[in-house]
Amino acid sequence: MLEIKDLSVQYEDSDFEALSSIDLHFQKGEFVCILGKSGAGKSTLIRCINGLQDPTSGTVYWKDQPLSSLSEEDLRKIRREMGMIFQHFNLIPRLTVLQNVLTGLFGYRSTYKNIIGLFNKEEINHAKKVIADVGLTDQMYRKVEKLSGGQKQRVGIARALLQHPKAFLGDEPVSSLDPGTASHIFRLIQKMHNRHQLLTIINVHDVNLAKRFATRIIALKNGKVIFDDHPDSFQDEEFHLTYYETAKQP
Numbered sequence: 402m403l404e405i406k407d408l409s410v411q412y413e414d415s416d417f418e419a420l421s422s423i424d425l426h427f428q429k430g431e432f433v434c435i436l437g438k439s440g441a442g443k444s445t446l447i448r449c450i451n452g453l454q455d456p457t458s459g460t461v462y463w464k465d466q467p468l469s470s471l472s473e474e475d476l477r478k479i480r481r482e483m484g485m486i487f488q489h490f491n492l493i494p495r496l497t498v499l500q501n502v503l504t505g506l507f508g509y510r511s512t513y514k515n516i517i518g519l520f521n522k523e524e525i526n527h528a529k530k531v532i533a534d535v536g537l538t539d540q541m542y543r544k545v546e547k548l549s550g551g552q553k554q555r556v557g558i559a560r561a562l563l564q565h566p567k568a569f570l571g572d573e574p575v576s577s578l579d580p581g582t583a584s585h586i587f588r589l590i591q592k593m594h595n596r597h598q599l600l601t602i603i604n605v606h607d608v609n610l611a612k613r614f615a616t617r618i619i620a621l622k623n624g625k626v627i628f629d630d631h632p633d634s635f636q637d638e639e640f641h642l643t644y645y646e647t648a649k650q651p
């Protein structure tokens with residue numbers, strides 16, 4: 402479903418590679434958590450996957466199509482299949498939950514229609530359904546600026562779902578939430594992942610969350626993959642190798 406071949410990224414003003422010769426293959430149904438300390442390259446990888454960052458070399462294939470060969474329009478279509486969930490939610494504070502969720506349809510519509518907010522009944526009913534799916538029916542007409550962080554992230558998930566995604570991509574979607582709320586959000590992502598048979602790839606700093614929810618953990622260090630396996634294999638030694646400079650002392 403998603404293949405990354407020999408991918409490297411070096412930012413213009415940088416003298417090292419943020420990602421270095423990455424080769425990865427992802428199947429539908431996998432729930433992947435990407436671990437790595439700050440600066441390891443996690444966000445850069447997610448941004449390459451959804452075509453927001455051009456690689457310096459190498460290629461990302463989405464359903465066998467190389468992203469680099471696509472027109473802007475085709476790339477936009479593919480991005481709609483990859484529902485993004487952001488750390489800081491990326492919502493419009495003064496709009497209601499329903500209006501924010503409907504912005505998930507912006508990619509499908511003409512600019513004119515976006516601005517005047519013409520959504521047909523079917524679209525509004527679909528938005529209400531995904532809002533119910535994330536447990537926010539009673540907040541539907543509240544402005545999102547009045548919501549808690551966890552509720553805001555539920556709105557973010559509903560907005561991603563409205564696009565009928567084939568994948569969920571999350572760039573630290575629970576980093577600004579308390580541990581209990583973070584766990585609830587992961588459970589919700591997992592429920593939607595299972596219901597819609599998605600490929601889910603999430604950057605996360607909380608190793609326990611990754612071990613509880615992921616079917617596969619990938620650890621990055623200095624732009625390279627240093628671990629790619631089942632969460633049960635990510636033990637103390639792997640933890641140390643990922644987050645510290647040297648392996649754990651016996």
Ligand SMILES: Nc1ncnc2c1ncn2[C@@H]1O[C@H](COP(=O)(O)OP(=O)(O)OP(=O)(O)O)[C@@H](O)[C@H]1O
Pocket residue numbers: 412413414415419437438439440441442443444445446
């Ligand atoms: N736009 C940019 N221009 C230059 N260097 C960048 C840019 N974005 C990221 N970098 C550098 O690339 C490396 C990888 O950054 P990236 O944001 O992908 O790491 P990360 O693992 O997501 O970190 P964090 O957990 O702190 O978000 C870092 O050294 C970072 O400073």
